[in-house]
Each structure stands twice: as C-alpha cells, then as structure tokens.
Amino acid sequence: MKPRQTVIELGGAIIDSATVIAEPIYFVMEDGVIRAYVRGRYQQQPGEEPVDLIRKTDKIAIPGLINTHGHAAMTLLRGAGDDMPLMNWLHERIFPLEEKLTEEATYWGTQLAAWEMLISGTTTYTDMYMMMENTARAVSESGMRGVLSVGVVGFDEDSRAKGLSRSRQFVADWQQKAQGRITVMLGPHAPYTCPPDFLTEIAELAAVLNVPIQIHLSETKTEVEDCLKQHGVTPIELAQKVGLFNLPLLAAHCVHVTDADLDIMATHGVRVAHNPQSNLKLGSGVAPLQKMLERNMVVGLGTDGAASNNNLDMFEEMRLAATLHKGVHQDAEMIPAATAFQMATELGAKACCLETGLGTLQPGSPCDMVLLDGSSPHLMPRHNLLSDVVYACGADDVRDVFIQGRQVVANGQPLTIDTERVKSEVARLKKIIH
Numbered sequence: 533m534k535p536r537q538t539v540i541e542l543g544g545a546i547i548d549s550a551t552v553i554a555e556p557i558y559f560v561m562e563d564g565v566i567r568a569y570v571r572g573r574y575q576q577q578p579g580e581e582p583v584d585l586i587r588k589t590d591k592i593a594i595p596g597l598i599n600t601h602g603h604a605a606m607t608l609l610r611g612a613g614d615d616m617p618l619m620n621w622l623h624e625r626i627f628p629l630e631e632k633l634t635e636e637a638t639y640w641g642t643q644l645a646a647w648e649m650l651i652s653g654t655t656t657y658t659d660m661y662m663m664m665e666n667t668a669r670a671v672s673e674s675g676m677r678g679v680l681s682v683g684v685v686g687f688d689e690d691s692r693a694k695g696l697s698r699s700r701q702f703v704a705d706w707q708q709k710a711q712g713r714i715t716v717m718l719g720p721h722a723p724y725t726c727p728p729d730f731l732t733e734i735a736e737l738a739a740v741l742n743v744p745i746q747i748h749l750s751e752t753k754t755e756v757e758d759c760l761k762q763h764g765v766t767p768i769e770l771a772q773k774v775g776l777f778n779l780p781l782l783a784a785h786c787v788h789v790t791d792a793d794l795d796i797m798a799t800h801g802v803r804v805a806h807n808p809q810s811n812l813k814l815g816s817g818v819a820p821l822q823k824m825l826e827r828n829m830v831v832g833l834g835t836d837g838a839a840s841n842n843n844l845d846m847f848e849e850m851r852l853a854a855t856l857h858k859g860v861h862q863d864a865e866m867i868p869a870a871t872a873f874q875m876a877t878e879l880g881a882k883a884c885c886l887e888t889g890l891g892t893l894q895p896g897s898p899c900d901m902v903l904l905d906g907s908s909p910h911l912m913p914r915h916n917l918l919s920d921v922v923y924a925c926g927a928d929d930v931r932d933v934f935i936q937g938r939q940v941v942a943n944g945q946p947l948t949i950d951t952e953r954v955k956s957e958v959a960r961l962k963k964i965i966h
C-alpha cells in the first residue's frame with residue numbers, strides 16, 4: 533500500500549541558502565522525506581489521493597540546524613568554570629569534574645542538551661564524550677540525529693586499549709541505529725592527549741571500521757607551540773604525517789593554522805567545525821574562516837560544549853559567524869548571511885559526512901524542518917527573509933520542529949523529552965558534580 537502523504541502549508545521557506553521563497557508554499561512529505569514543494573496554497577485536485585494536511589500559514593520553514601561540534605553532557609558543567617584559557621579550564625576545572633560524571637549523569641546531561649538543542653531548532657549534532665552508550669540512548673529517545681564518537685585519550689597503555697575497544701564496540705552497537713539517525717565516528721581527543729603512534733592506530737582502525745574521524749586540532753597558540761617544540765611540526769602537519777587525513781576527518785576549531793596548514797587541509801578534504809563563541813570565550817582566538825572558504829573547504833558551525841559557550845544555540849553561532857569576521861577584518865562583505873546559513877545547514881551536513889540532501893528542504897531530502905513564528909517582530913517587515921533569519925531571529929522564534937517527518941517540538945515545547953524529570957535529575961546531579 534502506498535504510504536499516506538502529508539502536506540504542510542506555510543507562509544514561506546528557505547529551501548537552501550540559494551533558494552528563498554518569501555510567499556505561501558506547501559511541502560509534500562512521505563515516509564519522512566520531502567517529495568516536493570509547490571508555491572501557493574494547497575488545493576486537493578479531483579481524483580487525488582487524500583492527504584494529511586497541516587496548515588501553518590503563519591510559519592516560515594528552514595532546514596533543521598546542524599551543530600558540527602559538541603559534548604552534550606557538558607550541559608551539567610555549564611557555568612562551572614568560566615573566564616579561563618583552555619588548558620587551565622580543562623586541567624583545573626573540567627577534567628576533575630568529569631571524574632565525577634557517572635553513566636547516568638551522562639544520560640541526563642545529554643537529555644538536557646537535547647531539550648535545549650531541539651527547542652532552538654537544532655536537529656542534528658555531533659558529540660565526542662566518555663560513556664557514549666548513555667549519550668546514544670538519550671539521542672535515540674529524543675528523536676534527534678547524532679554523529680557520535682567515543683572520546684579517546686592515550687595517556688598510557690590502559691587508556692589506549694580501553695579507548696580502542698570501546699570505540700569498536702560503540703561502532704558495532706550504534707552505527708546507523710535509531711532509524712538511521714545515529715552515525716558513528718572515531719574520536720581521538722587531540723594531538724596533545726593522543727601520541728602520534730596512537731593516532732596512527734586510530735586512523736588504521738577507522739579504515740577497518742569504515743568510519744570517519746573527529747578531533748580537536750590547533751585550537752590555541754599554546755597547542756601549536758607545544759606541538760612544534762615536541763614534534764617539530766604543527767598539529768595539522770602531525771595529523772597528516774600520522775595518517776589521519778587519509779580518511780574523512782572533521783577537525784574542530786583550527787584557529788591557529790598557517791597558510792601551509794590550510795593548503796594541506798584543503799588538499800586532503802579535511803572538514804572543519806568552526807566554533808566562534810567557544811573560541812572567543814576561552815580566549816583562543818578567531819579561526820581564519822575566509823581563508824578556509826576561499827580554498828573551498830567544507831566548514832560547518834558548532835557550539836562546542838555548554839561549559840565553554842555557555843549555550844547550545846546555533847542561531848547565535850550563525851549570527852556570530854556572519855558578524856565576527858567582518859569586524860576582525862574590517863570588511864562588511866565577509867561571510868554574508870547566506871554563507872553563515874549554509875554553514876549551519878548544508879555544509880554542516882557535509883562536514884559531518886551525512887547523507888546528501890540533509891541540511892536543505894529540497895525534494896528527496898529527509899524532512900528535518902524547523903518552523904519559525906512568522907508573526908515574530910524579527911521577521912517583519914521582511915525585506916530579506918534570509919537576512920532576517922541570520923541577523924534578527926533567535927532560538928525564541930522556533931515553534932515547531934520535525935525530524936525524519938516526526939514532530940519533536942510543538943509550539944516551542946519538546947514532545948520527546950520529559951522536561952520535569954530532566955529538571956529534577958539535573959538538580960540532583962548538580963549536588964554530586966560540584
């Protein structure tokens with residue numbers, strides 16, 4: 533039997549960064565996939581199969597936002613260490629607190645993150661953390677898409693062996709699970725926590741398991757200076773040397789990269805997660821985004837964890853990406869709204885090695901759709917819909933969210949998260965993690 537179709541009628545839509553329709557439009561969905569979009573109002577034609585009709589003519593549709601770098605359970609550490617540079621923040625505050633995180637804490641921290649991400653229009657996110665089984669369970673229950681990896685460090689033989697075996701098991705258990713919403717990567721933390729021979733082992737394992745890699749690279753000046761002192765090469769050169777770039781790889785940050793580093797990355801198709809807010813808050817610097825895009829590199833946007841941001845709001849990242857670089861370079865033409873929007877959607881999907889079509893509302897794409905309140909002052913008088921979404925809208929304008937055609941947020945409220953339970957569990961856990 534042919535699956536029943538659903539039609540969503542809207543007041544306008546951004547199909548992708550190059551296709552903006554600021555007039556009535558409807559989408560035809562079937563099996564969680566967008567089959568077509570048609571300008572104008574929906575009218576059933578004589579003899580046409582009946583459809584389920586959702587009428588939201590005061591809403592504007594955009595593709596679900598894609599957060600290309602994060603550590604979901606770090607919501608539990610929000611505000612627990614502020615105004616410190618990365619290395620002090622990690623060693624003096626974060627690592628000691630993370631020692632106290634239990635498996636169930638990881639689960640509730642991820643639930644809290646999913647709640648925050650869903651109501652702010654993020655439908656897909658990446659994660660690298662410890663105890664990822666619980667993260668995957670929370671992601672699966674939330675209805676979100678997750679690109680998940682076990683965070684691995686190689687301080688000694690024991691941590692190396694555990695990291696590799698946990699990663700293997702995680703791929704076996706979770707690759708393409710939750711109706712295909714979960715995909716897995718390997719997650720070596722950084723070159724300063726994983727020695728070169730261990731990074732090679734990880735690259736070899738990724739090739740065997742046929743999964744991409746995500747890693748923090750060249751985040752701070754100190755990281756680069758230490759790497760040069762210790763290994764005689766930059767973190768990017770090191771990553772290439774040890775074989776990491778022979779595989780699809782998503783590099784978070786890349787703030788302190790030379791032109792030669794960028795050429796290496798571009799040649800090897802290295803994808804980048806740009807995290808402007810986290811880089812500013814930790815005082816790390818500003819990544820050379822324009823130079824990356826000039827080399828046609830795939831760059832997505834990310835929040836990083838809630839302890840270095842301190843929220844998971846992709847509207848803020850989009851707006852910051854579109855304004856920060858203009859200010860730094862005194863060039864108002866840099867990173868136009870369409871580019872920032874593309875990074876938060878389509879390019880984000882590519883950065884995460886996800887299926888084609890994700891990050892757009894084009895026919896054939898999965899129906900991961902966010903509906904904004906068309907009667908918000910941020911969307912008036914509507915000279916330019918794309919500009920309004922990037923420069924004026926915020927998380928508060930998100931009303932409804934669909935992932936794979938399933939509604940997960942209705943009128944600003946998450947449908948898949950027991951928010952009262954999350955509130956009480958997080959309050960309880962705060963007493964343990966302090």
Ligand SMILES: CSC[C@H]1O[C@@H](n2cnc3c(O)ncnc32)[C@H](O)[C@@H]1O
Nearest residue numbers: 603626660661662683684721748837
């Ligand atoms: C080994 S699991 C992931 C690990 O990464 C830590 N982390 C969070 N944010 C950052 C960042 O900006 N740079 C480097 N490492 C970061 C997190 O606390 C976990 O320990």
Ligand SMILES: [Zn+2]
Nearest residue numbers: 602784836837
């Ligand atoms: Zn990170």
